[in-house]
Amino acid sequence: MRITKILQLPFLLSCSFKSTAITRINSGRLCFLPSVIQGIFFYSSLPQQKQEPPNSNSPVGSPARIQKLIASQTDPLLAKEIFDYASSQPNFRHSYSSCLTLILKLGRSKHFSLIDQLLVQLKSNGYPLTPILFSHVIKLYGEADLPGKALKIFYTMMEFNCQPSVKHLNRILEILVSRRSYIRPAFDLFRNAHRYGVEPNTKSYNVLMRAFCSCGDLSVAYQLFNEMFKRDVIPDVESYRILMQGLCRKSQVSRAVDLLEDMLNKGFVPDSLSYTTLLNSLCRKKKLREAYKLLCRMKVKGCNPDIVHYNTVLVGFCREGRAMDAFKVLEDMAANGCLPNLVSYRTLVNGLCDEGMFDEAKNYMEEMISKGFSLHFSVIHALVKGFCNVGKVDEACGILGKVLKHGEAPHVDTWMMITPRICDTERMEEVLDEILKIEIKPHTRIVEAGVGLEDYLIRKRGAKRRRS
Missing domain, CATH: 1.25.40.10 (Tetratricopeptide repeat domain)
Known part of the structure; x- marks a missing residue:
């Protein structure tokens, strides 16, 4: 396919490439047409795009230009092909930003095998890999819940002549102990860290202490705690x-x-x-x-x-x-x-009701209302039940009247308890009048109170008919 024809394709004009630019071969591996990759570089060098001027020493331009191309790709595999294509060009060497950008793209799309290959490729080509880059790789493995990979990175760093720091150690320890089966490997890494020039700090000890406490092994946690003082690590x-x-x-x-x-x-x-x-x-x-x-x-x-x-x-x-x-x-x-707060009052009112101190509980309920707190179902139920149990039905009705006037409605269980006791009193009509003024929800409807209310309404209707 000629480059001029490729550039006429709509997806190339937006510099966003989809699976239509990919040829799948029998092995299942995705490979990108060289002409498409060339088209990308040709298009990115057009003056109307205001790209950086190409590097005269390389046909693909400057490392900054390549980094922007890699960053602009939504398909990580295409970004990898661009990276490899640029690597094969004479007089070209990728920047640190390009390497990091590609690693992040591959990691977020979970192409971890490609990350491993890329690290080997960078090492063979003499690229200096920094501790920050390995920090990003460790984070990617942690987010993907791959503790074994994160542990391997610690040893891989030294193969790249990159000295791990205590921050790398702590991050790997956190990833390892998130899986109970990896607590022992984490402990072994902690114990041997000094052999690799890393001295555990307070955070290192805390990570392991928390892990052993969580799994119930307090003896090891205590051992680590006491060891901190011996090693001049301040807890x-x-x-x-x-x-x-x-x-x-x-x-x-x-x-x-x-x-x-x-x-x-x-x-x-x-x-x-x-x-x-x-x-x-x-x-x-x-x-x-x-x-x-x-x-x-x-x-x-x-x-x-x-x-x-x-x-x-x-x-x-x-x-x-x-x-x-x-x-x-x-x-x-x-x-x-x-x-x-609401929990304070609710706890105290319920506690007072449990001990039969209903008048004191009522005072705190009124204090709750005066301070704008919404009465919890348990508060209303405890007070109504308490007054009913000691034969103070009028006080229970008074509680209902107050809560209904403030837009609250007792739970169905409360209705079922008090309805049979007040159906034969004059307070029932007063209560029903207040109910009609507020919104009654499924879990507070008085109609769910059952037979007692039904009998009351039947008698009420019969009395009206007799009077008429």
Whole structure:
């Protein structure tokens, strides 16, 4: 095919080439017609495209021009053909940008075998490969979930006379430990890294400690933690937190608290997540006194408690039937400038109802409404059920009236519980009037309450007929 005819094709005028420019041979390999590749270079040199002037030493032009051509291709295989074609031309040598651009294109389209071939090709042609290029290759293998390939790259770097850094080591370790079956190879790489001129740092230790804690091997995690001090590697807040989280997962919360004390004695300031881990574990172990003391110490030790910390302890108290102690937590929140949220109020109202303190729970429900919080189904249900169980149907109806006036509707379960109790009272008509003013959703419809409502409506209609 003549170049002039190729240039007349619409797909060449846009410099975007599709599978129509590809010939498939019997082996299944895709190869590009030399005339098409020549046409690309010829077209890219036309003056109206404002391309860089061709390099006089090479028939395909400058390395920058080739890099732009490679970058402009949507088909990575065509980009590879352009790269190879330019490589075969006399007096031409690719730039670093061209090599990196092609590797990224091939990696994102998962042509990893071509990347391996390209690296060998670059080595044989004497191209200097930089640590940054290998960083990109490692990242590509990680994103493709190929830990074995990432590990191989570490050793490949030294074959290219490229010294790996601790950043390469840490990235490969992160990729390896993401697969449980590769934790041991990661540990072996970590242990032998110094042989290749790489000294693990704090992050290296943290990656492996987290991996061993996640798989329940605390002994190795502790070994790594203690080894940091022997090798003059300074642990950070994350190092302590990783080990504390591992201990808490093993229900060894007392040892985790001891580790916190050691952390404070060494001058570290625990972060918010470290405290959250300990508070949650203490509450689940029903060590509420220790949890509350830790909550009070946080501010003194340089970490202001947030809503998550307060709610964790508040939930712990209410779960154990100590709603009165939860009052104190709520007061502390306000005193420290941390405003209660929906979870805070909902937990406290439910806790008070569980202990039969319905009037106090009602007061907090009204406080929720005054602060603009949307009442959760559980709050309404707990109050209505509580008042009904102690025979205070009028108070239960009052709760319904208030929530309906604020555009809320009880759950079907609440309707089913209260409807039989109020059908014979004058409050039922009042409740129905309020229901008609708001949107009733499938999970809040009173009609799902069943026979009790049906009987009431039948009697109501019969009474009207008799009066007429």
